[in-house]
Amino acid sequence: MTATADAEAAANELTPLADYLGSVLRRLRALPPLDLDLTQAHGNVLAEDVVAPHAFPAFDQAAVDGYAARWEDISGGGRGPSYVPAPSGTPGGRTIRLNVVGDLGAASWRPVRLTPGSCFSVAAGAPLPVAADVVVPVEWTDQGMAAVEIFRTPKRGYGVRRAGEELPAGTLLARAGTYVSPALVAVFAATGIGHVVVRPSPRVVIVATGDELVDVGRGSQPGQVVDANSHALTAAAAEVGALAYRVGICDDDPEGLRGLLEDQTLRADLIITTGGTGTGPGDMVRRILSRREGGRAGPVTFTDVALYPGTALGFGTVGAEEVPVVCLPGDPGAALIGFEVLARPAIQLLAGAEPVFRPSVRAHLLETVSSPGGLREFRPAHVAERRGGGYTVQPLRGGPFTLSGLAEANGLLVLGERVTTAAAGSTVDVLLLDRRR
Known part of the structure; x- marks a missing residue:
């Protein structure tokens, strides 16, 4: 033989x-679940689906710094605004003047209402006055305090975030098996969640x-x-x-x-x-x-x-x-x-994570390699995206045993049990390694 x-x-x-x-x-089997404070949940995997108990945003609010107004007032359809000559170079040749009846910050809580021809100076995140349906950015105005002149008219709804427009109450925020990322922590906190059930x-x-x-x-x-x-x-x-x-x-x-x-x-x-x-x-x-x-x-x-x-x-x-x-x-x-x-x-x-295996791609092999028959080989390689889509993979020198190759690799070239030679130009499987650089 x-x-x-x-x-x-x-x-x-x-x-x-x-x-x-x-x-x-x-x-x-996945480890038994734990109920953790939100500040400790990052990096774990959810053991249960998470549903929003409250809406986000929780109330109508300003999305930008500016002046909360009624759109019909600044569009010319209302009875309240006064029209004045526009500064030189202003499109349309005229501006709109509104009375500023108050200031609203993010900590304001008393409900207020707009009357025709008036507006409120608002900070981003401030609750909107009743009847307001637009926020004029401060840079589109003369930044007046008692009265403000508006040089540009935004579309209706500009600068406004309505209650629940992003996440209504009852929205499924994340399914069991989801990794708790920093952004997901923010979503949970914003919708009123203080504890989540995770796999440790x-x-x-x-x-x-x-x-x-x-x-x-x-x-x-x-x-x-x-x-x-x-x-x-x-x-x-x-x-x-x-x-x-x-x-x-x-x-x-x-x-x-x-x-x-x-x-x-x-x-x-x-x-x-x-x-x-x-x-x-x-x-x-x-x-x-x-x-x-x-x-x-x-x-x-x-x-x-x-x-x-x-x-x-x-x-x-x-x-x-x-x-x-x-x-x-x-x-x-x-x-x-x-x-x-x-x-x-x-x-x-x-940890309850899904999927359990590394992501993989199919890649264009740049160099002919040989592999022992009957064994599934994992060889250090460098993977790159091609212009126009797809990937290329370059095997690294020294084969699978070299530590220097593993340290340099961002992927593992996978050659199946029946492969003894993989020719340059062929398509092969590559596991993508997570390398934070």
């Missing part, structure tokens, strides 16, 4: 990524395992590898919106690992480990967490998935509370790809 045939046979024994993700995500942000604990690991602040050397994974995965979990806690490094000690995971179940909704998922002599995580005891299977099942890089992934629960645990490979590039395809969707599901 040739080397190619051996590779294809091995790939056929792997679990398809889609099947694996489906089996994992079906075991997870998942508490995610990250643990790096391996006797070889040392903390940051030094360089790697033979027998010692700087722990990049726990720092990177903590940042990745925080980017999704989780409350991320980096525990740090755990040696390959069976009792130490079990005790650490048991302790972390008290403060975690999800635990992520990195390292030790393979079958080599030093891969203790797989050996410890999948060990059968008392005739029962271990708490975590490790699966060889048709994924490149990082085929070996683990998922299960630990502790009496059965806290979900995701086990990712130890290679930093494979760990970050594993986070994207498995841990990130799990966090989104726990």
Whole structure:
């Protein structure tokens, strides 16, 4: 049997990524909802539909600084206005003069009424006088105090915001599953909402395992590898919106690992480990967490998935509370790809967010690339919009394992299990990464 045939046979024994993700995500449930004060709700996902209890605007109000008037007075249809010669260069050759009978600010609350030939000086946000149906901007006038001359006539309704014209009472403001953004907080507050029911942000604990690991602040050397994974995965979990806690490094000690995971179940909704998922002599995580005891299977099942890089992934629960645990490979590039395809969707599901996966686009491939057969490859790439619509994608040098490529990438080029070569000019799938720059 040739080397190619051996590779294809091995790939056929792997679990398809889609099947694996489906089996994992079906075991997870969104966290129980919480009733939170509006000031604490930002960044969470709504657990219930939200309906406006009050209208917005709550009352008729001025939208601009100016003079609230009756349109029939300033249009010439009423009996009240006085016409005077217009300043040089004014269109129409005449202005309209109205008596200013008072001032209204945003804090004014007494109801007032306009009489023919009169107006009120108003600030933006001030309640409108009864019978007012237009606000003349202050720059269209001589800004008079006792009487005002109007040089331009706006259309009826200009500068006016009617009660409920934007959001009537009873309007559905947001559905369950909606992310609470700053603008949505403003909408809730403006319509009289002080509390909302949301899914809490998942508490995610990250643990790096391996006797070889040392903390940051030094360089790697033979027998010692700087722990990049726990720092990177903590940042990745925080980017999704989780409350991320980096525990740090755990040696390959069976009792130490079990005790650490048991302790972390008290403060975690999800635990992520990195390292030790393979079958080599030093891969203790797989050996410890999948060990059968008392005739029962271990708490975590490790699966060889048709994924490149990082085929070996683990998922299960630990502790009496059965806290979900995701086990990712130890290679930093494979760990970050594993986070994207498995841990990130799990966090989104726990948070009640929809959709759980990154958005994707179809893009024009700029360079021919090869891919291992039988594996779904995720390769760092740069995505750009084309003039006239559509996208192009440029694979980054070094392939999927390179940290520098992942740091530069704004997308992940996805090559399916049956793809061994993707030619330049072909159309491929690309996951869009959220990079805040």
